[in-house]
Amino acid sequence: MTTASQQAQPPAxxxxxxxxxGIGGSVRDSLVVGKRNLIRMMRIPEVVxxxxxxxxxxxxxxxxxxxxxILIPGAPSGNAQAYREFLMAGIFAQTxxxxxxxxxxxIADDMxxxxxxxxxxxxxxxxxxxxGRTLADLVQTAxxxxxxxxxxxxxxxxxxxxxxxxxxxxxxxxxxxYAFSWIGALIxxxxxxxxxxxxxxxxxxxxxxxxxxxxxxVNGMPAVLQHVAEWNPFSATVAAARELFGNTNQHVPKSVTxxxxxxxxxxxxxxxxxxIIAVFRTLAVRKYRSATA
Amino acid sequence: MPGAIYAEGLVKTxxxxxxxxxxxxxxxxxxxxxxxxxxxxxxxTAVRVLTxxxxxxxGRAEVAGIDVLAHPDRVRRAIGLSGQFAAVDEYLxxxxxxxxxxxxxxxxxxDAKRRAGELLERFNLSDAADRTAKTYSxxxxxxxxxxxxxxxxxxxxxMDEPTTGLDPRNRQALWEVIEELVxxxxxxLLTTQYLEEADRLAHDICVVDHGKVIARGTSDQLKARTGGxxxxxVVHAAEHIPVAEAVLNGFGKGEGTIEPHxxxxxxxxxxxxxxxxxxxxxxxxxxVEIDDIGLRRPTLDDVFxxxxxxxxxxxDGSGESGADADGGTGxxxxxxxxxTGPGEPAAVRETAGGGTADGDRGTADxxxxx
Numbered sequence: 001m002t003t004a005s006q007q008a009q010p011p012a013x014x015x016x017x018x019x020x021x022g023i024g025g026s027v028r029d030s031l032v033v034g035k036r037n038l039i040r041m042m043r044i045p046e047v048v049x050x051x052x053x054x055x056x057x058x059x060x061x062x063x064x065x066x067x068x069x070i071l072i073p074g075a076p077s078g079n080a081q082a083y084r085e086f087l088m089a090g091i092f093a094q095t096x097x098x099x100x101x102x103x104x105x106x107i108a109d110d111m112x113x114x115x116x117x118x119x120x121x122x123x124x125x126x127x128x129x130x131x132g133r134t135l136a137d138l139v140q141t142a143x144x145x146x147x148x149x150x151x152x153x154x155x156x157x158x159x160x161x162x163x164x165x166x167x168x169x170x171x172x173x174x175x176x177x178y179a180f181s182w183i184g185a186l187i188x189x190x191x192x193x194x195x196x197x198x199x200x201x202x203x204x205x206x207x208x209x210x211x212x213x214x215x216x217x218v219n220g221m222p223a224v225l226q227h228v229a230e231w232n233p234f235s236a237t238v239a240a241a242r243e244l245f246g247n248t249n250q251h252v253p254k255s256v257t258x259x260x261x262x263x264x265x266x267x268x269x270x271x272x273x274x275x276i277i278a279v280f281r282t283l284a285v286r287k288y289r290s291a292t293a
Numbered sequence: 294m295p296g297a298i299y300a301e302g303l304v305k306t307x308x309x310x311x312x313x314x315x316x317x318x319x320x321x322x323x324x325x326x327x328x329x330x331x332x333x334x335x336x337x338t339a340v341r342v343l344t345x346x347x348x349x350x351x352g353r354a355e356v357a358g359i360d361v362l363a364h365p366d367r368v369r370r371a372i373g374l375s376g377q378f379a380a381v382d383e384y385l386x387x388x389x390x391x392x393x394x395x396x397x398x399x400x401x402x403x404d405a406k407r408r409a410g411e412l413l414e415r416f417n418l419s420d421a422a423d424r425t426a427k428t429y430s431x432x433x434x435x436x437x438x439x440x441x442x443x444x445x446x447x448x449x450x451x452m453d454e455p456t457t458g459l460d461p462r463n464r465q466a467l468w469e470v471i472e473e474l475v476x477x478x479x480x481x482l483l484t485t486q487y488l489e490e491a492d493r494l495a496h497d498i499c500v501v502d503h504g505k506v507i508a509r510g511t512s513d514q515l516k517a518r519t520g521g522x523x524x525x526x527v528v529h530a531a532e533h534i535p536v537a538e539a540v541l542n543g544f545g546k547g548e549g550t551i552e553p554h555x556x557x558x559x560x561x562x563x564x565x566x567x568x569x570x571x572x573x574x575x576x577x578x579x580x581v582e583i584d585d586i587g588l589r590r591p592t593l594d595d596v597f598x599x600x601x602x603x604x605x606x607x608x609d610g611s612g613e614s615g616a617d618a619d620g621g622t623g624x625x626x627x628x629x630x631x632x633t634g635p636g637e638p639a640a641v642r643e644t645a646g647g648g649t650a651d652g653d654r655g656t657a658d659x660x661x662x663x
Binding site: 032033044115118120121122 | 366
């Protein structure tokens with residue numbers, strides 16, 4: 001059964017003497033900054049708690065408000081359970097993408113308060129401030145997933161695969177969340193205020209997560225949206241998690257349009273996430289180098 | 294041999310604004326350069342360029358003998374920066390803040406902790422060391438910020454308006470810390486809007502306005518250039534003003550100014566305390582009752598106003614700080630600036646960007662006889 005993978009542990013400080021530059025120095029700097037962000041999260045628990053309430057609300061709303069009306073094709077008697085199993089991977093995936101807003105707001109706040117200037121005047125690795133932030137967000141995302149999984153189990157969600165596969169499903173979700181926090185990092189560096197980073201980090205997530213296979217089967221959408229939905233990077237992770245949790249339904253086809261990512265969701269999910277990390281990490285680090293408060 | 298901080302022809306534009314318009318600096322090792330200027334003059338931009346935070350459009354700079362543009366990372370190891378905001382993480386304790394900075398200066402965790410302890414002690418923050426910085430007063434945050442800049446005892450320090458927003462007591466305390474630091478051999482570039490601060494801390498002062506260095510020299514040299522001493526008289530009754538004015542003009546060596554609402558007459562003089570005694574006797578003879586009289590030597594405030602055409606605190610950005618410094622927009626702030634005599638501002642401005650001021654006759658006294 002799922003206790004969700006607590007993959008990322010709070011980074012412990014590494015006592016290495018005077019490493020300078022290189023990968024080692026970069027990792028160490030990132031952990032120092034990551035630890036700082038985790039301490040902050042512990043001292044502002046409201047943020048973590050609100051971060052938990054939202055997905056729980058979504059689970060409950062979708063299950064009990066929409067669940068009765070959304071028909072999963074060919075579902076046996078009382079389709080509520082079928083939809084519940086269909087829905088959870090989507091909710092999990094949507095939840096991890098909200099890490100974007102956290103990372104964005106955090107970095108915008110650091111810019112605003114002059115902390116980024118301090119970091120940039122230190123002889124530390126250039127990417128470490130952002131990597132540290134995204135790692136801390138990853139820990140928070142993992143924590144959120146654990147709580148959410150427990151809530152899901154309580155309202156009747158079940159997995160039908162072995163533990164290794166289930167954990168792999170959560171690993172893919174975390175990878176997606178980590179990728180999205182880099183998008184957040186870029187947003188945080190690009191806007192003027194933390195408030196703008198929060199809303200700027202959230203609005204585009206709604207079309208992105210709704211034009212997908214997360215909440216309803218794609219086959220009910222207009223043809224154009226079917227293509228968009230099936231090539232949506234977000235859909236790949238949802239499909240992959242659904243597969244690894246054993247929450248697929250023989251009556252819901254893997255793909256309507258025959259899109260490659262839907263046929264190979266696990267591989268597609270990994271590729272999409274790594275691609276997002278590669279692109280947005282590069283852009284964000286470049287932006288950081290020239291950032292001016 | 295260039296100094297510990299050296300810059301040549303720095304230019305930086307932001308859109309239409311030329312934040313730096315050809316700035317040259319040379320700060321000898323172990324000395325303090327006070328960079329004086331109104332808001333928006335380009336002080337912060339200069340600091341940002343020298344601390345590797347911003348690339349200039351043109352020009353070159355060296356800090357601690359290292360080329361800032363070519364080897365920013367080596368420069369970062371040699372400098373400490375205390376910016377305009379107290380850049381500390383308010384959700385971390387004082388100790389956590391300093392330990393983190395130490396680790397990011399590539400110290401081991403243990404060394405960073407030990408150093409944090411030392412600095413907390415030195416900056417009088419030991420009692421608050423394990424409280425989050427959120428609970429600190431403004432002065433404490435500033436001290437913590439300064440401590441963070443000193444974690445590796447860098448040979449070159451940059452402080453951007455370190456005492457802005459502090460109350461007088463905290464400002465005094467911070468000055469003492471800075472003086473101690475400089476006594477230890479640190480080279481310091483300090484920007485400030487407080488002329489008193491530059492007067493007290495800096496060996497050399499450069500006045501910056503509209504992205505240019507418009508004057509430089511020691512505090513005394515700059516004051517000497519602004520013109521000599523003046524006598525200020527406050528008469529008891531408004532009807533005495535004409536008589537007093539006549540008396541003062543008799544002794545003065547230039548046109549004076551009158552502020553009717555404060556009943557104050559100011560006139561440039563040469564002759565010092567002896568002359569003051571004569572003026573008092575003459576006023577007495579003529580039956581003018583006085584509330585206050587004093588010999589006033591120029592302060593850096595006067596220097597600043599005469600050079601930039603506006604007061605330090607009020608940056609109006611009206612762009613009329615050019616030759617207009619003498620005519621001016623009137624108002625109380627310009628009192629007494631109309632008649633500084635031969636060394637008038639326009640002439641001073643001519644030498645902008647050039648060497649040091651000539652002459653060294655001024656004294657640092659701010660208050661004359663009362």
